[in-house]
Amino acid sequence: MKIATYNVNGVNGRLPVLLRWLQETEPDVVCLQELKAPQEKFPEQAINDAGYRAIWHGQKSWNGVAILSRDGNIQESRRGLPGDPEDLHSRYIEAIINDVVIGCLYLPNGNPAPGPKFDYKLQWFDRLTAHAQDLLNRKIPVVLCGDYNVMPTEQDVYKPERWLDDALFRPETRAAFHNLLAQGWTDAIRKLYPTEKIYTFYDYFRNAYGRDAGLRIDHFLLSPELNSRLKAASVDRHVRGWEKTSDHCPVWIELTH
Template identity: 75%
Template sequence: MKIATYNVNGVNGRLAVLLRWLAEAEPDIVVLQELKAPQEKFPETAIRDLGYDVIWRGQKSWNGVALLSRVGEIHETRRSLPDDPDPTQSRYIEAAVNGILIGGLYLPNGNPRPGPKFDYKLKWFDALIAHAASLLESSLPVLLLGDFNVMPTERDVYKPERWLDDALFAPEVREAFFRLTAQGWTDALRTIHPDETIYTFWDYFRNAYGRNAGLRIDHLLLSPSLGDRLVDAQVDMHVRGWEKTSDHAPVWVELADKPKRRRRKAVS
């Protein structure tokens, strides 16, 4: 099964890009962020015409999340975090699809730092960490994925010294990410690419994409049972080079139907 996350940066303005990528990559399940469209303006028909079931929570001008599936019905479980510090913002959507609980998220940017937006980011992160812990306690196969707006390590950002004052690279935010993963989540992209420079976002300015001056801020976190099914995780970087494209690239994980066999150690 191929499951992807894509910050589309405006679903209607980038619809041609989204549909082209869906037809090319054929992901089974997709979560989208930054729809930037009210509920009634989501392009449901165009997406269903490609064979996807879809649920979404829109928001005028900003935010907005959606979940697409072509491998079974979407059984929605929630469309905001428990204890969300601002439930009016559309940042989380969760559903059971084909035996997996999918949590799609768009974590706040948090800039400028310090300030109320940064405080909100930390509160939202705390709410996510608490909910993630409860998901793990359920022992269900769970995948949390989306735009986390955090570069966990210096390897995840081009020229990290330029980002020391930014909310995406703040020590408190990086520490929150590692508090989350320490619960037992597998960072799929970094597991497959432990030593590589790999990015998911490139700014529109200063030829960032051409210079590969990027950030890794879109993540796929697997619960332990899904971690055992991890086959591959990649970034469709070429999509960032398309005309009128998002500043993010799609990121995806491939999961085996069953846990991978582990080789037994020879008995001496």
């Protein structure tokens, strides 16, 4: 079972890139973030024609998350995180596919920090952590993946000294991520590549991709039930070099059945 996560940075504007990548790699499940499209503007027909069924939680101009399934079986189990009924951001959707719970998330950026946006980021992180604990308590196979907007360690960022005051790298953000991991989740990429330099995001400015000056902010967290089933993981870095592409690379893992 191949599961991918991809912040598309606008699903309609990047649709040719998304469809090309889907055809090239054929993941079984795809979690998309930053759709930047209202619910009615999601390109469902094009996704269906590519061989996928989809559920999505859209939002005009901003945010938006979706889960695509190639085998057609997709059972939505949640949209939106519990804990704040007034939070209208489309940042979380969850489904059961082949007996695996898959949570697709787009964690707030949080800049400028400190400030209200950073406060919202940490509050959202707290709600994610509470929901993650509920999922763990059910002792079922769970994948929590997406754009976490966190570089967990200095290993995950090009020139970390330049990012010390950024919301993605502040001590509070990293502590929240490590607090989440400490519940019993496994960072899939780091389990397989504990010491390698791996980036999933390259800014559009200053030739970041060409210089390999990136960040690792797209993550897969696995519940203990999936630990022994993880057999491969990688970043489709070359997609970042395509014309009119997202600033994120697709990231994927493979689980044994």
